[in-house]
Amino acid sequence: MLAASEFRLQTLLAAVAVGLAVAAPLFRGLPWRLLAGVLLVGGLAALLLPAWQFSLVREAIAAAY
DSSP states (O other): OOOSHHHHHHHHHHHHHHHHHHHGGGGGGSOHHHHHHHHHHHHHHHHHHHHHHHHHHHHHHHHHO
């Protein structure tokens, strides 16, 4: 159904986000430091991965324009 791999990954990640939102009440019993660490790692990945991906295509974009 979803032909391109980036759309499959995007759909999978959206489903994971919805699943985490539904399961959030189950995380109350986990230690605060563990949850904060997971959020910190996720936040850093959300900041660094797009910047890295942009650096991979920056020269191709510059060449096109």
